[in-house]
């Protein structure tokens with residue numbers, strides 16, 4: 001039985017997404033006491049407050065999964081120096097209905113991969129802002145930005161960069177230690 005049950009969210013639905021590949025690299029690097037499930041959120045509708053009257057089953061199921069795990073890894077792309085719209089849509093849904101969202105008290109580490117040189121720092125800031133507003137416990141440091149992602153994975157999406165592998169192991173160690181402080 002793993003000590004830490006984590007849920008990973010890739011902020012990109014793209015088939016060859018570097019952020020999804022990064023999530024897989026976290027899974028490969030995880031020690032035996034860590035389990036990481038990947039969240040499928042492809043069927044989440046575009047948010048419209050009217051839809052809350054008949055709350056989408058898929059969102060209820062996602063909220064349930066979030067409630068059950070010890071922590072969340074969010075791998076976010078950066079779009080126009082900010083959070084990608086689809087990921088913000090998911091964060092908003094999970095925050096609803098007002099006062100009954102699933103983020104409160106949940107440990108989260110935000111990581112991200114980008115093809116640019118400066119990684120995803122500005123996207124992180126926006127993801128973190130929305131989560132913290134919802135009383136999630138967001139790991140501030142260490143930060144994890146993967147720039148030039150196109151040079152770090154092979155054609156099958158396997159991580160080939162040794163430094164990044166070590167960085168992932170360190171991030172998991174820091175995140176599980178953070179979860180311990182909140183238990």
Ligand SMILES: Cc1cc2nc3c(=O)[nH]c(=O)nc-3n(C[C@H](O)[C@H](O)[C@H](O)COP(=O)(O)O)c2cc1C
Pocket residue numbers: 012013014016017018019020077078079080081082113114115116117118119120
């Ligand atoms: C609409 C759009 C805006 C983008 N803006 C940024 C940006 O602000 N910063 C950045 O580093 N990369 C930016 N990119 C490039 C992404 O880093 C690149 O598309 C990356 O592969 C997206 O992540 P994914 O591979 O997980 O889908 C942008 C891409 C798109 C499609």
